[in-house]
Amino acid sequence: MTPFKPVALAHASRLINHGPTVLVTSAHDGRRNVMAAAWSMPVEFTPPRIAVVIDKHTWTRELASAAGGFALCLPGAGLATLTHAVGNESGRTVDKFRRHAIHARPGPVLGMPLIETGCLAWLECRLIREPHAEDAYDTCFAEVVAAAADERVFSQGRWHLPEDQPALQTLHHLGGGHFVRAGAMISAAGAQPR
Amino acid sequence: MTPFKPVALAHASRLINHGPTVLVTSAHDGRRNVMAAAWSMPVEFTPPRIAVVIDKHTWTRELASAAGGFALCLPGAGLATLTHAVGNESGRTVDKFRRHAIHARPGPVLGMPLIETGCLAWLECRLIREPHAEDAYDTCFAEVVAAAADERVFSQGRWHLPEDQPALQTLHHLGGGHFVRAGAMISAAGAQPR
Numbered sequence: 039m040t041p042f043k044p045v046a047l048a049h050a051s052r053l054i055n056h057g058p059t060v061l062v063t064s065a066h067d068g069r070r071n072v073m074a075a076a077w078s079m080p081v082e083f084t085p086p087r088i089a090v091v092i093d094k095h096t097w098t099r100e101l102a103s104a105a106g107g108f109a110l111c112l113p114g115a116g117l118a119t120l121t122h123a124v125g126n127e128s129g130r131t132v133d134k135f136r137r138h139a140i141h142a143r144p145g146p147v148l149g150m151p152l153i154e155t156g157c158l159a160w161l162e163c164r165l166i167r168e169p170h171a172e173d174a175y176d177t178c179f180a181e182v183v184a185a186a187a188d189e190r191v192f193s194q195g196r197w198h199l200p201e202d203q204p205a206l207q208t209l210h211h212l213g214g215g216h217f218v219r220a221g222a223m224i225s226a227a228g229a230q231p232r
Numbered sequence: 233m234t235p236f237k238p239v240a241l242a243h244a245s246r247l248i249n250h251g252p253t254v255l256v257t258s259a260h261d262g263r264r265n266v267m268a269a270a271w272s273m274p275v276e277f278t279p280p281r282i283a284v285v286i287d288k289h290t291w292t293r294e295l296a297s298a299a300g301g302f303a304l305c306l307p308g309a310g311l312a313t314l315t316h317a318v319g320n321e322s323g324r325t326v327d328k329f330r331r332h333a334i335h336a337r338p339g340p341v342l343g344m345p346l347i348e349t350g351c352l353a354w355l356e357c358r359l360i361r362e363p364h365a366e367d368a369y370d371t372c373f374a375e376v377v378a379a380a381a382d383e384r385v386f387s388q389g390r391w392h393l394p395e396d397q398p399a400l401q402t403l404h405h406l407g408g409g410h411f412v413r414a415g416a417m418i419s420a421a422g423a424q425p426r
Contacts, residue, residue, distance in 0.1 A: 052406070052407050055270050055271075055405055055406060055407055056251060056253075056270070056404035056405055056406050056411075056412055057250060057251010057252060057253075057270075057273075057404050058251060059250075059251075076249050076250065076251075076273075076274075077249075077273040077274050077275065078273060079251075079270075079271040079272060079273045079283070079285065080270075080271050080285075081271065081285050081369040081370065081371055082369065082370075087369065089273070089283065089369070089371060091273065091274075091275050115418055118418045118419070118420045119420040119421040119422070121420065122420030122421075122422060122423060123420070123422065126422075168364075168365075170362075170364065171362075171365055175275040175276065175281065175283070175373060176275065176276075177275055177283060177371075179369060195407075196406070196407065196408075196410075197406045197407070197410075197412070199406075199412055201415070204416070204418075207415065208412075209418070210250035210251050210404070210414065211249055211250055212246070212249060212250050212390070212391045212393075212417070213246050213249055213389075213390065213391070214390075214423055214424035214426075215419060215420040215422060215423025215424055216390075216391075216417060216418075216419050216420075216423055216424075216426065217250075217417065217418045217419070217420070218250055218391070218393055218402075218414040218415060218416070218417050218418070219414075219415050219416055219417075219418055220404065220412040220413075220414070220415055221395070221401065221412060221413050221414055221415020221416065222398070222412070222413055222415065223406070223410060223411065223412050223413075224309055224312045224398075224403070224410070224411045224412070224413055225312070225409060225410050225411070226312045226313040226315065226316030226317070226409040226410075226411070227313040227316075228313070228316060228317065228320075228409060229316060229408055229409025229410055230408035230409055230410075232408075232410065
């Protein structure tokens with residue numbers, strides 16, 4: 039039984055609010071790919087919109103452009119080695135899902151490959167065509183059309199990351215295959231009640 | 233003595249590679265402001281370029297547009313309450329630096345206000361005018377023109393976050409004034425030697 043439950047679209051941008059590294063997946067015309075991306079951010083809550091940097095020379099960018107969409111999947115800290123690996127291989131000549139025995143299921147709206155095993159959440163995204171930003175900054179804007187998260191770590195629109203369970207913490211890439219995982223939660227004085 | 237040392241521009245984008253929440257500062261014509269932003273990311277290493285979402289209705293956005301620049305300062309985990317506070321006040325009618333007794337010094341290239349006490353790094357940035365992205369997504373692209381970091385946590389182009397010293401960990405906003413701080417470092421199999 040998957041612990042994944044749908045996330046309301048109004049809460050979807052919160053899934054990447056704290057800067058986790060993501061796996062970007064896409065599929066088109068019988069081909070599929072997965073790569074790692076440290077560079078993504080929300081740009082709007084409602085409608086839920088995000089930006090992610092996908093180099094124009096990558097196979098994922100080609101697939102995402104052709105498909106008009108992609109998915110962001112958030113790896114838990116147990117997937118550090120896999121995340122680094124898929125960020126350093128090209129999928130043009132090999133199916134990285136098969137090579138790494140990654141199970142994916144098709145997304146509910148666009149059919150993008152969704153990874154849940156070892157991941158904490160996913161966002162299925164429809165590309166918003168912005169040729170200048172895509173060309174000048176490799177920055178792809180997109181609208182989230184479906185999202186889900188492991189209810190052990192995200193429910194009712196809020197993260198509750200368990201400090202004592204590293205596999206249920208998000209990964210944040212520092213560079214060169216070195217990551218920091220999310221640690222203790224801290225609430226500001228004056229924070230909203232949880 | 234400040235432990236801040238200059239960061240080579242080729243390494244500047246790494247300062248926000250792992251998705252920390254930042255304080256955005258700006259100054260123009262004798263006025264200055266500081267706000268919090270969870271939504272930023274690098275878009276290029278060389279030249280070092282970043283994107284940050286700054287709502288068009290904010291005073292910081294007005295100042296940054298007029299000045300043609302801003303700075304990103306990375307708060308350590310000890311500044312969670314301050315970060316939340318400056319993210320929930322407008323600086324139009326009050327000098328938030330004075331209200332919160334925040335010491336700032338002018339940046340070396342653009343004169344943007346730089347906060348070092350309690351912070352781990354800063355990036356002084358020159359705005360790249362992109363009217364459409366600024367208008368449609370509140371996304372401001374900029375080039376980093378100077379950067380520095382606390383050498384206890386970042387040196388020779390690399391983060392080395394000490395898990396046992398929370399004040400020297402970056403903050404990552406989950407929403408509503410609740411943050412997660414960076415925790416343990418994890419190196420992938422096949423990571424670059426450190």
